[in-house]
Amino acid sequence: MRLKLNTAINIALPTVINPALAKEQITFPSHLGKYFILSDLTLSMRDNFIYVGLTPTFVGPTHGIYGISADHSELISFDQS
Numbered sequence: 001m002r003l004k005l006n007t008a009i010n011i012a013l014p015t016v017i018n019p020a021l022a023k024e025q026i027t028f029p030s031h032l033g034k035y036f037i038l039s040d041l042t043l044s045m046r047d048n049f050i051y052v053g054l055t056p057t058f059v060g061p062t063h064g065i066y067g068i069s070a071d072h073s074e075l076i077s078f079d080q081s
Contacts, residue, residue, distance in 0.1 A: 028054065036058060037056070038055065038057075
């Protein structure tokens, strides 16, 4: 049974499945949450596995921590409402 299934997939993959998938557009996100930017998309196939890689880059908040501005010139007030 496994041999028949592998043979069917090997025949259908280049003739039916690949042309159907080539018409589809796959969208990958550019951000992960509000503090990570995703870049350097890598796609590869080895040993019948598809590998997808993205590089996350941390982007900190625009204000400093503990309510202090990034340039330390003023305190930032937090509205509690």
